[in-house]
Amino acid sequence: MSRQHWCLLLISLGSLLILLLSPFAGLQGIDQEIRHTILHDIRIPRTLFAFIAGCGLALCGMVFQAMFHNPLATPFTLGVASGASLGAALSVFLGISFSFMGITGASLFAFTGALVAICLVYGISHLRYGFSTETLLLTGVAASFFFSSLILLIQYLSNVADAFQIIRWLMGSLTIVGYQEIWQLLPFVLITAAIILLLGRELNLLSAGDDIALSRGVPVKTVRYILFFTTSMCVGAIVALCGPIGFVGMMVPHICRLLIGHDHRWLIPATLMFGGGFLILCDTLARLVIAPTELPVGVITTMLGGPFFLWLLVRHRRPQA
Numbered sequence: 001m002s003r004q005h006w007c008l009l010l011i012s013l014g015s016l017l018i019l020l021l022s023p024f025a026g027l028q029g030i031d032q033e034i035r036h037t038i039l040h041d042i043r044i045p046r047t048l049f050a051f052i053a054g055c056g057l058a059l060c061g062m063v064f065q066a067m068f069h070n071p072l073a074t075p076f077t078l079g080v081a082s083g084a085s086l087g088a089a090l091s092v093f094l095g096i097s098f099s100f101m102g103i104t105g106a107s108l109f110a111f112t113g114a115l116v117a118i119c120l121v122y123g124i125s126h127l128r129y130g131f132s133t134e135t136l137l138l139t140g141v142a143a144s145f146f147f148s149s150l151i152l153l154i155q156y157l158s159n160v161a162d163a164f165q166i167i168r169w170l171m172g173s174l175t176i177v178g179y180q181e182i183w184q185l186l187p188f189v190l191i192t193a194a195i196i197l198l199l200g201r202e203l204n205l206l207s208a209g210d211d212i213a214l215s216r217g218v219p220v221k222t223v224r225y226i227l228f229f230t231t232s233m234c235v236g237a238i239v240a241l242c243g244p245i246g247f248v249g250m251m252v253p254h255i256c257r258l259l260i261g262h263d264h265r266w267l268i269p270a271t272l273m274f275g276g277g278f279l280i281l282c283d284t285l286a287r288l289v290i291a292p293t294e295l296p297v298g299v300i301t302t303m304l305g306g307p308f309f310l311w312l313l314v315r316h317r318r319p320q321a
């Protein structure tokens with residue numbers, strides 16, 4: 001077998017091993033009946049949810065880096081996470097508490113905020129300048145800053161309890177009970193993964209540049225439309241259910257490129273498996289590091305992502321003229 005075969009096999013086996021073993025971490029010394037309830041009602045669904053969310057975030061990050069030719073691009077680059085966070089903050093500030101088909105009001109508001117962000121970024125970038133990566137990226141960054149400022153305003157106007165709830169949500173968390181959230185998120189990630197797998201060749205050519213992609217017969221704008229809306233909807237669904245979990249979509253694709261190379265035919269499945277296992281590991285660490293209290297998983301990923309971001313900056317620095 002080739003090097004790519006072996007790397008993909010090892011990544012897949014490692015992620016599956018993490019998926020199988022992590023629910024049992026920290027259950028030693030607990031009564032058998034209580035242990036069974038914790039394992040089947042909390043740990044297994046939470047681990048599966050972490051795996052699915054990690055797969056989605058990692059895949060979307062890989063696509064964004066390929067589309068923007070930017071190694072520092074993340075799934076939150078276009079303001080989708082900020083729009084979803086604004087929606088969740090509004091639901092807390094307005095005191096909206098309801099459930100529709102098992103989906104909480106905060107999640108519905110967050111997903112609506114993500115949709116508004118997608119439409120706003122696409123509309124502004126396309127209205128005057130056309131659908132180019134540069135204008136899309138700049139519009140997304142501007143929208144993200146605008147939404148973040150509105151979130152700060154809402155926090156300032158909120159009472160102490162609501163402000164704390166908003167801050168806690170913004171940290172990102174995987175604290176779910178049962179399988180309901182899994183079934184809500186799974187279709188978004190499965191559809192996104194299927195579309196990205198089908199566009200593996202196009203992603204290879206987009207990574208090489210738009211001119212090369214056009215010369216090879218790739219409809220660049222159409223492919224970019226599809227990838228933009230698909231990945232944005234997937235990120236919006238993830239953020240709506242578990243809050244913004246940063247840096248997974250930046251770190252995982254880079255690590256996979258170092259291990260398996262730049263060919264997206266191999267990189268896509270490797271990123272999918274590694275992303276799921278990585279987020280499970282981060283969530284397990286968040287549960288155990290100050291047990292019996294647990295940290296939001298977004299704190300762990302950000303603590304890992306900050307140094308990784310600096311390493312990327314140093315690694316990709318340009319030589320002095």
